[in-house]
Amino acid sequence: MEFDKNSTLKLAKLARLSLNDEQLDSLEKDLTSIVSFIDQLKEINTEKIDPTSNSLNQDLILRDDIAENKLSNEDLLRNVPDSELGFFVVPKVIE
């Protein structure tokens, strides 16, 4: 599968990445090669096989409903660029 400029741009937009032309070209090549590599899987006939969402032969591990707050507000916000009154502060997002 070819990854053209439009699909690369769309992907960048969805991930909120701002890329210049040089970066876009380079990503386009990388993505095409990655997707082509994975596309090889399409050659296998899976008609009679149930879709597998996970290859581990194990059941989902369940947790009991016990509440505990281990992380303090101070520790949570230790690495953030901006915070105030205990909130994360980010550039204005208008609805």
Add this chain to the structure above:
Amino acid sequence: MNNNWQTVIGIEIHAQVNSKSKLFSSSSTEFGSAPNTQVSLVDAAMPGMLPVINKFCIEQAIKSGLGLNATINNKSIFDRKNYFYQDLPQGYQISQFKDPIVGEGTVEIDIDGKKKIIGIERLHLEQDAGKSLHDQDPNMTFVDLNRSGIALMEIVSKPDMASPEEAIAYVRKVRTILRYLDTCDGNMEQGSLRADVNISVRKEGDELGTRCEIKNLNSFKHIGLAINFEVDRQIKLIENGDKVNQETRLYDVSTDKTRSMRSKEDAHDYRYFPDPDLLPLNLNQNWIDEIKKTLPELPDTKKIRFINDYKISEYDADVLTQDKSISEYFEDVATNRSTKLSVSWVASELFAVLNKLNLTIDKSPINSKQLGSLIDEIENGTISNRAAKEVFEEMVTSEKSVKDIINDKGLVQISDTTEIEKFINQVLIDNPDNVQKYKDGKTKLLGFFIGEVMKVTKGKANPGLLNQLVKKKLDN
């Protein structure tokens, strides 16, 4: 203008599971805590953190599914729904896409006595997002992740509703069922239950029209107003030769209008895929059967039982079963007591007080035992209905027992024949003219004599007995 136009409505309800901890982390779900104090490393999406699912949330989803007459899927899968937003630190919401935990079901609604079945498409488990505050600073948005990761059940209906009334009845009914099941507290003010409403219009017999989705409606009133506005807007567009755009819209409470949410325009490409951090959820049929055994009596069944057992009207049964706590309160009161008195004291007198004080029945100032003893005093003739109202009013603000209030206020009814006769004799002596008129055939004056006796006894004469005795005296 609405000639031949049909409205088609489908609803997604987001109901918060009433668990103590979040869906994939142990952080507390407590409402109203200080911002960002219930956020774990998993909720904050720190690198390398892995989600571990809450067993209780799975049980609650199964229970809700069973309550909605739905099939429970023995295998379901968790997917990542990818989008970029400041209240979603992972960059994706863990949800269920192709294989939800609960499949098709049904809910019965009642519009003016006409029943209608609304289809349920599915119910799936997913994470709630954090909360953004836009009004704290002119240039910045404040984010609180306490809600981020709390378990939601998204309940998707089929597009089976045709009016705002049906839509409201549907959401009301689902809320009632979830509250009976005790899987969601249904508190719409706190956002524990909110609805996204999909609306389209078409001419009778036409294919489905293009739909718009109105997000995050959190009251029955707003659901109705938003639908009315949106239906008018779509019809006007089409009648003017324009087209309805498929889009997400927001209902503005201050103007009662809906407007486009541009921010969501690009977000439709969610690129769902199975979450590699989570194995498929395989449900053992025994577990489902065990949960089935714990289901309480649901509102539809209870309503029929109330009609049959207590011989009350469908309307009264509806009112008394709309809420589990109300139905339990009523049954406490009505057991071994007059149904008629119980219905009227609960559904009229008590509800009026609760409405006035803006309280739910759980916070009622008069508990079922106290109301029961008041009815006992009416039934055994100690007080009249009128006196009971006075006692009831006092009970709202007083801690005193029913008996003490009756004694303190001197409301004990006079049910002693000799004593009542004494009062009657006095009234007859004082009113010889009217006695003569009565004897001459003006029997309507009976009410006058009764009124006079009530006046001198300050309303305490047993009315049934008084009536009987006055008649006997005059007719002799």
